[in-house]
Amino acid sequence: MNFQINILLGSDVPIYRQIVEQVKHAVAIAALKEGDSLPSIRSLANRLVVNHNTVAKAYNLLVAEGIARSEKGRGLFIATHRNLYSKEELRRRFNESADRFVGDVLMLGFKKSEIIEGIQSRLADVAILKD
Amino acid sequence: MNFQINILLGSDVPIYRQIVEQVKHAVAIAALKEGDSLPSIRSLANRLVVNHNTVAKAYNLLVAEGIARSEKGRGLFIATHRNLYSKEELRRRFNESADRFVGDVLMLGFKKSEIIEGIQSRLADVAILKD
Amino acid sequence: MNFQINILLGSDVPIYRQIVEQVKHAVAIAALKEGDSLPSIRSLANRLVVNHNTVAKAYNLLVAEGIARSEKGRGLFIATHRNLYSKEELRRRFNESADRFVGDVLMLGFKKSEIIEGIQSRLADVAILKD
Amino acid sequence: MNFQINILLGSDVPIYRQIVEQVKHAVAIAALKEGDSLPSIRSLANRLVVNHNTVAKAYNLLVAEGIARSEKGRGLFIATHRNLYSKEELRRRFNESADRFVGDVLMLGFKKSEIIEGIQSRLADVAILKD
DNA sequence: GTGGTCTAGACCACG
């Protein structure tokens, strides 16, 4: 299973949301498919060196959102894939993120060409991606 | 002066950050230029219907980042641009912003090509500026 | 951990700055090292008998200057040192600090030689450190 | 009369205190002697490009501290010279300023030798000084 | 428990 979770401790986005979003992303790019199992709470908490309550919170959210389902005593499994957001919602979120990014780096003094190049370079580092 | 601040209450991004980002954006698109004055803390607080400390916090941040300068008893003004950060720090901050952005939008399911296009489109807005 | 903060109420230098300066000083003389935790906002506020927001403001400044890093729900820690500022900015800040200091003590009537001697004597305290 | 006042607008020490301290300093180094006249409020305010109330406040303080005396319709004159501070007070103030300066620049990463050199260089720029 | 955000309201210093 080519599925991996990495968290940033210093980030402003909480750890449990990082986990949720990374699972969502893995589902979106089909790195995780229906029926695939997720690591156990304790093993993942152990691996990420975070409190197991944090992982539990993320898993609860995934279940609440219908992305995963829990089977008592067996673990967590990916549920049927559904489209998670509407097109408009996706575009709105994209623009929100993009505008913050652009504002930040423009104020740092980066030029347009440098911004494009920089993004391309960071994208190149990302391993598993369609396109 | 065609400069306006609007905030979204109930957003997950704190009010003071919304203010900071909008001022940054205004500077980036040259709606605010060196020497321009910002609305007074209390008048802006009044207009946005938030507490004046919230505006003060935003303004403090702008001062800390070298974007504005404060003159006691006179008000806040857009500062002359100076190269505050070292090359490494600039790169670090760029990567931090870029990784956050890339992480966010990849999780939303956008593809590399879409991300590049999206950024280019958002950058078009700031055509007035360098590069 | 031989680290203690004491404040003078009624001083003309604000409480939050006293805290910032004492933490900086502790780091300078290596009484605080990378990874060391700072007292929690509320416990320090309690101990100093000041409002927790005042401590929070001091801690925010330390984070902004890259001296500390905050981990939500865990506490504040001394950050790894990084070269935050550009050469020009470092020089500018040095000169700013130096000019303020020189101005202050010249106005007190100290002579050049006394100033140099005085600084050397204060620097002796931080003998543990570089150079 | 080799007496000059220069103010820093961006400083954290208020303009009126800068004026007071510079007059005190001039008295301390005998650039101003008993009976010397000070510039008129309006002329000084004009020269420094500050509000004349600010100059008036400074002059009031100088009179209140017994450093100057006002003669109605004629202007302000330096009063008899007295020692302004006790030795202990002077030393305490020196150390306070020195410690803040040292703390600041050490945190900026400057080394002891650089600090001494830097101070010497800034002192060299100061024009009128005994020693 | 931790830090982060916000409000309401006060007082001060400066111009």
Place this chain on the structure above:
DNA sequence: GTGGTCTAGACCACT
């Protein structure tokens, strides 16, 4: 009028 500091107390998110 301006910004700066501080208090008291609330609520939230995270671990």
